[in-house]
Amino acid sequence: MQLSRANLADFVYFLAIARHQSFSRAGQEVGISASALSHAIKGLEGRIGVRLLNRTTRSVTLTAAGEELHQVISAPMQKMDQAMEVLNRYRDEPTGRIRLNLLSDAADLLLGPVLPVFNDRYPEIQVDVTATNLIVDVIGGGHDAGIRYGGTVPEDMIAQRLSADIRWVVVAAIEYLQRFGTPTHPTDLLRHRCLRIRLGNGNLYDWEFEQQGEQIAIAVPGMITIDETRAGLALARQGAGLMYLPEPVAAPLIERAELVTVLDDWASVGPGFYLYYSSHRQLPTGLRLLIELIRELQPLG
Incomplete structure (x- = not known):
């Protein structure tokens, strides 16, 4: 089978589906609807006479033929992307x-x-x-x-x-500190309500502190765990607990006195x-x- 313009476009669609294992997400990447994408792949399968995808209501996976096609065309298609970027450098208006x-x-x-x-x-x-x-x-x-x-x-x-x-600080609402007191040493956090942080790999983050060469990591207690800064700020502003975060994120709220910093002398600096x-x-x-x-x-x- 000779390479045609239709097959070349369908190969682009096929690689997007292979990456996302989803017609809807692949369609968002290439800029067409999931139904149009499915129709294009069915047309490719019909022209070559080989099924490339296993489709169920919940998943999309590659057949053995699809796996082999993916291995063969991935590198050449990537080189074509690189070629377009080379040409883009010569355009008056980058696109x-x-x-x-x-x-x-x-x-x-x-x-x-x-x-x-x-x-x-x-x-x-x-x-x-x-x-x-x-x-x-x-x-x-x-x-x-x-x-x-x-x-x-x-x-x-x-x-x-x-x-x-970036400097990392601990903040709280004034109402929280009036109710539970102000920590003066990182170990005081063990007696406080803290908004624990879940990292992107699923692990809980130990809050890190440093002062004059001394470094401490505290596995803080707390009944609330967050994985996103904005959600934590909404809770901290309502007095739900102490929060550990990058200082530039908290700066506007600190300037408006909606939050205050504690343990300033122990603030650490990270990449x-x-x-x-x-x-x-x-x-x-x-x-x-x-x-x-x-x-x-x-x-x-």
Whole structure:
């Protein structure tokens, strides 16, 4: 069977389905409906006379033939993507789409101030953002890059720093401190109500403190566990407990006296935000321009 324009387009659809194992999510990536995507794959299967996908009401998996096709065409299609990025560098107006997977903190602190300027400067570049605190395979999920704190970037990725290191603080509502008292040492937290933090890998995070070379990690108690900063802030403002978070996130609420910091002398500093992408992929032009703009505007210093 000769390669035709229809088959080439269907191969793109097939790879998206293989990545997401879902017609709806793959359709969002390639910009067509799930039903149109299903129709296109059925047409491809009909033309080649081989079933590529196992479909049930709950899942989509590759057949043996689909697995082999995936192995054969993945690398060439990736090289075609890279070729388009090479050509984009020669355009007067950069175009295309970049897909980012990032923490909600990064969406707030980095992209919030930057993307409006980016849209004005590069109106032909689409930005597709997925904000999640779960640790995911960003490349396998169809994203061009991820943004995480430096200490959580996968080792097999190329990482580029986007911000200075970040100070972490403990905050509470004044009403909470009036009711339960103010901790003066990290070990005092063991007698307080704390909003525990669940990391993207499912583990609970021990709050970290440092003072004059002394470092302490506390497995804080608490009946409430959170995995997202905004949810925790809503609870902390209502007096639900003490919260541990990046200082820039809490700064507006502290300025309005909705929250106050405690244990300031023990505040620790952690790695800032890093953007990371696969070492096997060429950096897309849009992504390079976004990195340059973040470094130009320096929303976090």
